[in-house]
Amino acid sequence: xxxxxxxxxRCPECEAHLVVEASTGEVLFHKKAKAPAAGGKDFDALxxxxxxxxxxxxxxxxxxxxxxKDQDRRLERRFEEALRQAEEDPDDxxxxxxxxxx
Numbered sequence: 001x002x003x004x005x006x007x008x009x010r011c012p013e014c015e016a017h018l019v020v021e022a023s024t025g026e027v028l029f030h031k032k033a034k035a036p037a038a039g040g041k042d043f044d045a046l047x048x049x050x051x052x053x054x055x056x057x058x059x060x061x062x063x064x065x066x067x068x069k070d071q072d073r074r075l076e077r078r079f080e081e082a083l084r085q086a087e088e089d090p091d092d093x094x095x096x097x098x099x100x101x102x
Contacts, residue, residue, distance in 0.1 A: 004022065005022040014033060016033050017029075017031040
């Protein structure tokens, strides 16, 4: 049996290491390239990104706190309106029970 020739290649796009059989073109081995640590960013860039995320989170938190304050005010107004309606139109008592209608 003839010995098949193997080619060792490096993908120019993804930097993966490939071993290919020359006669068939079949990939015998594939090893992904190592990703650079921290996505290739340096420490200062990562720190700056973290600060931006923190300020964005604080903005969202403040917006939600204001919405909750406004929600309390709206609920209080709705409760007062319901209370006023209840005082203007008092009930005649509890509703009739179904078995009392027979």
